Structures are given as structure tokens and as C-alpha cells.
Amino acid sequence: MSSGSKRSGKRSGDADPVPAIDARKLTKRYGSGTSLVKALDRLDFRVEKGEMVAIMGPSGSGKSTLLHLLGALETPTSGTIALAGENFEGLDDRGLTLLRREKIGFVFQFFNLLPSLNALENVMLPALIAGRRDPKVEKRGRSLLKRVGLGRREHHLPSELSGGEQQRVSIARALLLEPELVLADEPTGNLDSRSEATVLDLLSELNSDEGHTIVLVTHDTTAAAVAGRVSFLRDGKSAGEVAGGDSAKLIRAFAKLESPASKTKKRRPSAKSPRGKR
């Protein structure tokens, strides 16, 4: 794996010895017997501090699973993950929860703001969950909202914000507790093209100007192009990687990747299918 690229963060040059993410031989299997699905198969994945990496791949390639594992939302069947040198192994649910709380910021495709909280309260949510109520955090919340360009919308409810604005609130939320790593799952998948551009510019700036380490999962080449490095996945395995930046090159690479791919959709079978689903 190469480290650094022309658009990676300012610290990429002097390659920090401890990577932001160091995942080795990650395997994730669901089900058993005939319904066994191998979502990830002995995958190695590494992200240096200050890097912005996009993960691309067709449906069922395992890219979402990888993101869930990196985000400590699920545990791998085998393999190890270290976040800024701290190994996930041996952490119970509570340990993983605290890890997510303190070290990881999430940006979701559907924003997932709490509808009853206003913009500032949504940004403050991680601090509230962590039981931190000092004025410093609140100040940081306000300045983050300003940073994402919503300084005057503090008291608006999510339903009063556009999709792009909601996603910017959720980015501010992800940054509140200064995480080691920001994970974005299709952050522009639910946006119109103008909002998409704003959100992508924001993410890119946060990486290049402020040195946040960002991993984003997407199947949109425009989105992937803002990353310094694009890593391809297919059938749970690495399928090479290219430097980001050039959208046209990415499209070609992605097309090559998709054509021979199995058309079957391997969706993650839920452990317990929630009842009452519409």
C-alpha cells in the first residue's frame, strides 16, 4: 500500500509511524452452511493519519462491511484492527461503544439527525451522550456549525433544513469530539448535485486544511475523486487502488472492476430480521 499522494493531508509527508487504521487479514462471514456469505476475505487495509481514502466497489463487494468493522459497529470473524495503535481485539460491547464515542465520527447517507433536536443540539449529541457538558464543548459545537456554514441555523430543526444542510450538520456532529477517524458512508448518496459538491468540498477541506483522517465509502466516482487515494474492493478482497483526483481515470478503473463482477447482490443478512418491517 502506498502512502501519501498529491492531495493527502499536510502530515502525510513525514509518514507518522502509527497509522490511523491498520487492519490485517480481516474476514467477516455471515450465516453458516449453504447460506454462508463471506463479506470480507482476509483483507488488509491501512490508512495513515491525515489521509483521505475512498473505498469503492460494486454492491456486495464488502465495502459497507469494511466500514462497519472499522467503525466498531460489528466485530470481524477473524483478523485484527488497530485504530491509532489501539487494537480492537478483546473489547466487549461497552469497550467498543466507548471507542466509537471517543475516537470515531460517523457521517451517514441518510444524515440520521434526531428529528426532535435542533441543529446545534444535534451537533452536541455526542457530548451529551458522553455526559460532557462543559461550556468548551458547546463553544466548539457552535464554531463547528459556523465552520460548515450553518452558524445562523443553530436553532433550526432538521425538518427545516435542506438535505445538504442536514449532511453538513451531521459532519459537524462527527467532528465534535475530535475523533481520530471520520467514517462516511455514501455521504452524498442522498443529495442533489449542488449539495453534493458543497459536501464534498467540505470533506476535502477538512482533510487538507485541518488534517482530519477520513474514510469514505461510495460508488460515486465524483465523490471518490476528492480522496487522495481510492481503494477498490470486489468480493471481499482488495482489487487494487489508484490515486484520487482524476475522475475520468476512476470511471475507467471502476468500469473494469464492475464488468466481470458477479451480478448477484450479496446483501448482509441480518442477524435477527427486525419484525414489523413495512
Place this chain on the structure above:
Amino acid sequence: MRSYTAVTLRQLSSRRGRLFLTISGIVLGTGMIVGVLLLTTTIQRTFTDLYDSIYGKADLVLAATSDAGALPEDALARVRTTQGVDSAVGQVTAVLSLVGADGPGAELNAAGTTVEGQSYSDLEIVSGRKVRGGRETELEASWAEANGLQVGDTASLATPSGIRDYRVAGLFKFSTGVDFGGEGFGFLPLGEARRAFGQPAGWSEIQAVVSEEGTGAVDQVKRRLDAEFGPGVEVITPQGKSDQIQSQLQALNVILYFFAGMALFVGGFLIFNSFNMTVLQRMREIGMQRTLGASRGMVVRSVLTESSTLGIAGSLLGILGGIGIALALIALLRSIGLPVGALQWTAAAPVAGILMGLITATAGSLIPALRAGRIAPIRAVLGSEGLRSRPKPIRAVIGICLVVPGLYGAFTLGAADQTTTAVVAAGIGGIIAIFFGIALLAPFVVSPLSRLLSWPVRKLAPIEGRLASDSARANPTRTAATATALLIGLALVVGINSLGSSFLNSIEREFDRAFARDLTVQPRGLNPGAGPQQSLAPSVLGEISDLPGVAVATPERLVATAQLPQVAGRKGNGPQGLLFGFDPSVYDKVDSSQIDTGELTRAEAYARVGKGALTVGKGYAEEAGIEIGDEMLLEGASGAEPAPVVAIVDTILAGGQTVSMSLEKMARVYGITSDTQIAVKADSVDARAEVKREIERLLEADYPNLTVLSNDEIKSEVESQISQQFGFFNALVAVAILASLFGIVNTLSMSVLERTREIGVLRALGATRWQIRRTVANESLIISLIGAVLGISIGVGLGWALLQGLAAGVPGVVYSPPIGTMFAVAVAAVLLGLIAAIVPARRAAKLDVVDALSYE
């Protein structure tokens, strides 16, 4: 699947967990109905069997209109010579108590009669023989067995003339096989009974056999006997006696059905709430069916089919539960001293159960069904988006329009002297109207209340408290409906216990005011008004008077009567009430009741009572318009006399339905000669304790069935009697509260389901499982506390309205809020909230984060 209905049924079976929560109210409600029905059937059967047995051969029974009253000695001869009477026997009765090694025990209803007299009863000797004479007794076999007595054993019985030992000559069984719930029956030889009961002459009861067959003949003889003896003596058929008990139990039945109805009402409410949630949740699906061509009617019918199926299923379970409830109620009633036999089955129970279950389920689901019918096909696309309904203001107007007349209805119920059907209907209708009104009003207060109630939680755990409160407010109608189901039970508890606490406080106030005595000697467990009571041996009074330190010892005779005396010349019967006999020459020393004596002094008034005048309780006086100076006609078993009223007594005993007279007058007119209790005054305050010890020593040695109580002890005795009764009511309401608990669980499950994604987000952002649990528990607490706050307020209002009504008939009863109950209700609400949250909170905490995040 062959029909559209089949689709409905398939849907039902796909949601089994929710199903149980939905029908739990129906199960408990129909269970109560069935249980109460079985109980009343059992009670009825118990008494019918009892009188069938006791008066097996008799066509007519003659007894004094008042308890403990006696017919004169010549009455038997007069009955025998009445035209149409074939034969007649007389007996004397008393309530005795068995004296064991460890003090007095079970009470025994004893009758003194001849061998011929016994042959009138329908019973069979199972061992030994009938009593003939001397100190022997014959006991009902199951009671004897329960008390470890066999033929040949000696039974020590506390009688009105002290403890006497009897050889058990025989054991008998009633031929109807009646099990009277542990109540004891026994016979003594007539002569011995007269000595033991202190009744050398006269009869407690005379049974007559009519020479001709047929009810016509019996009626004719009854009319002749009525004319012969006048209103002081009641002539009644055994069937009539049983009917009389039934009508006395009517009030109890009404109460039982009322509580059963309330549980069912809560059940209907839960169905309503549950179906509202389901319809909202299935909006997309129903819209889809509409696009596929299902008509509105089909959708409505589909929902109703679902609910009626649930109603029937729920009531089938309810019938099983009802048997358990009936058994529990029987045990409860026995524990408060009401004799009830073994459970009787009736086919009416399952029929009523299924019918009520079906009606309740259908009625409860009607509005959700109609709402489902109005779902437009476009909802197939939109789902329930943009449907967060806010309650319309018209609801508040209707709500207020229901609550106000509802309170008036409750007032009417409280004010009624007699629980006629119309009054009960007004009262129950009123109370239900209050609850409906509250259900309509509740959504408006949910938002501010949940903000207020979640304040402490928000301070402690900001995010959990905030989210819980938002969740409760997000769907105010649902939260309100859930809280209303709970508040019904809580309000009933507070309302009912308001009556209890008001009565208790008023009685205690009266005791504080009226008791100039220091001590009272009475039989253990004395409860005037609850059937025949034990009386005191005549020797007790003299022995206590002789004790050192006793200044005054004076007897009191309290006797329940079916007909209080009327003002002379007025038609109709007087109401039920209490006759009170006392010695006016010394009574002032032990009693300082407030008495309105008109122009006379208190001493003058008492002197008049000594010469045959009466005093009347304020409640009766106000109700019947009796004034000082009015002439009343006393008609007892032993005679009839006019008597003037000289004073009105301010008392709430027996609801103020009392008439008091001198001991002599009571004996002359009513034939009542035994003392109910003795009021004692010590020489000085310092002597009190010593006098009490002296009396205790005396009673322990010779009269173990008696007890001596200080004024405080009497108060706590009354308190425990009242709280026992209200404990029974509370147990009944508990069923409704239990049903509403399932309602909270149902709403929380729905809330968790709706917020699955949100929970996923919180977990991803680092919320621990415990934080998620707390969020759900907080929502539950908010709901249950809303129920508690509203329930307590409504209960106080309800209790106040009931009491104002009651106070209209019983002057002197003052409203006092049941503070203890209110606290208990608040604590119970917190506990219920926490219990309700256990399962939903666990489910929410266990959600897989990734699944939850992708949940739509």
C-alpha cells in the same frame, strides 16, 4: 388464502407478541366479569341452600324486625292458634364463641330448640345423636372438624352468661350440602340455651308450618300473622328471607360489577390504542390494498374482523382467568368475614364473558377501523409521512362537556340513600364520562406535563431524559391514551380511598369529641350492622362496677334494624338503621356527643329520655324531616308505644340513621335485654391504666371472648375495619391497573420499533446499552407519571364529588384527602413504569447497531 378475511387473520398470527399485549386488557376485563358473575352466583347459592336447609320444613318464619329483638313468650301460642297454622316451634339464638387453650376463637351461631324444633331443619346426623337436654351441643360437621371437635369432646363456649362447657353429642350436615365458608352452626337444648343466653322467656324466632299446600294458603296465613303481631315482627317465607339477603347484597354486587366494568373499560381502551398504532403503522400496506381495489368497507371490515377475533380469543382466556378471580374474591370476602360457600359454576358466565369481550373489542376498534377505511390509496406511496396528528381543539370542548356532568353523576351516586338502578347508572355513567372526557383532554396536557416530569431526569441524564420526553411528546394522542388507561385505575383508587379517609377522619373526630369515657368493654371483633353479634353476659357489668377505681360503668345496646321507627301517622316503612339503648341517668359522664336539645338543657333532655322520650340521629332527622317535639311510633316485637323526640344527635355512626332510647324502653318495646358493650369511666386520669389492667385480668379469667379497649384502640379498630373494606376495593381496582400496565408495554414496544433507526444512531455515536435502556425506561416513567399526576387529580375530584353527595345524606362527614394513598399511588406509578419498561428496554438495548441503522 381464499378470501380477503383470510389476509386479516394471517396478519394476526404474524404479530403474536403484540397480540398478547393487545388483548391483555380484554382478558383481564372479561376475567373480572366472569369472576364477579361466578362470585354472585356462589353467594346466592350459598344463602338459598342455607335457608333451604335451616328452614327445610317451615313455610313461614317470624322474627323481630331488629337484630337481637325477641318475640314475647306467648307469641308461640298465638302463632299455633292462628287459623291455617298446622304447627309451630320456637327457638332462641345467640352468637357464641369457642374458647380454646389459646383464647377465644371461631364464632358459632347457636340455636336453642327442642327435638321437635330441630326436625324443622333439613339436616342429617352424621355421627352421635341430636341434643336432648343438659349441657350438650350438636355441631355442623365441617365446622367441628375445622375446629378439631368430635363427638364426645368438650366444647368450651363463651356465652352471654360466661364460659360454659358442653359435651358434643352429635355432628350434623345440612342436607343441601351447603358449605358456608367456615361459618359455624350448632344446637343447644332449649332449657340450657335459655339459661346460657340469658333469655328465660320469649323467642328469637318462630317457625310455622301451614296446614294447606300452595302459596295461596301460605300468603293467607302470613297476612293473618302480620295482622296479629304488627310491624315489630317480620313474617317471611324462607325464600323471602333468602331474597332479603340477596337485596342486601345488591350493593356489593353493584360495586363488584362496577369494578369489573372498569377493568373492561380499560381493556377497550387498550384495544383502541393498540389498533390506532397498528393502523398508523400499516398505512402503506392499507394504501396498497386500496390501490389494488379494496373498498373502504372491506378495509373497515378487515380491521373489525381482526378485533372481534381478538375479542373472542381474549374472552376465552378471560373465562379461565375469571375462575381464578372468583376463587380469589371468595377468599378475600371470607377474610373480611362475609360467609361464602364453594365456587358455583353457571353457564351464564362464559356467555357473558364472550359477549362482553366481543362488544368491548369491537367498540374499542371502531374508531381505528373507520380511520383505516379513510386511508387514501396514495398512502401506498407516502406511508404515514406528514401525518403527525395534533389533537383538534374540538376534543377539548367535548372533553370538558363530559367531565363536568360526569362529576355531577358521581355526586348523585354519593348522595343516594338507596342504590337504585337509576342512581347507580347515573353514577357509573358519570364516572365513565369523566374518564372519556379525560381521554379527550389528556393529549393537550401531555406535552407540558412530559416536559415538566422529565425535568429531573433531564438534569441527571440530559440526553436520555430529553429523548424520552421528545418521544412521549412526538405522539401525544398515543401517550395520552396509554396514560389514560393507567389513570383510570389510579383515579379509582384515590377516589375510593378518599371516601375511606374522609369517613375515618370524620369518625375519629367524632370519637375525639364524643368520648368522655376512658374504656370500652366489648366482644372481640364487634361489628354492629354486620349480622347478629355476640353480646355481653349480664354479670359483667356488676363485676366491672365493683372494681376499684371505676367511677361509672354503663351498658350500651346497639342493634341493627331493618326499619327505624317513623313519625306517628306517617305511612310506609322507616329506613335501615341502628337502634341505640343507654342509661340516660349516667350517660352524660361517659359521652359528650353534640346534641341539639332545643329549649331544654342537656340534663332535662336526658331526664325526658329516662321517662321514655327519644333522641334521633341528625342524618335520619334531616332526611325524614323529624324535628324536636315530633311524636314517633315505636313498633317492636314485644309491643308498640308512641314517644316524643327531645333531641337531635350529631353523629355519623350508621350514617346518622339512629334512634336512641333508654334501656328499659328498648327492652319493653323490642325485647332487647343484652348489652352490646360497656362504657367505663375511671375515677381519675391516673387511675385509667390500672383500671384497664384490672378489667383485663377479669376478662382473661372469666370472659375471654371480651376485650377492653382504650379510645385510641377503638379508633384503630375502626380504622382496621375500614381499611380492610377498602383493601378489598383496592384489590378489585388492581386488575384494571394490571391491564393498563400491559398497555404501557405495548406503547413502549411500538415506540422502540418506530425509533429503531434513532437507537442505531445513538449507539453508533457511542451511547451504551444502558443509556438506551434508560431512555426507554424514562419514556415509560413519563407515561406512568402523567398517569399518576392526572390520576391523583381526577381521583381527588372524583372522591370529592362522591363525598359531597354522601355528606348530603350523612351530615358531619367532611372531605379529607387520602394523603397516604396519594403517595402510594405515586410510588406505584413509578414502579409500574419501571416494570413496564423492562422488556421493551431490553429489546431496544439489544438491537444490532448495523441492523438498526438500516431499518426503515
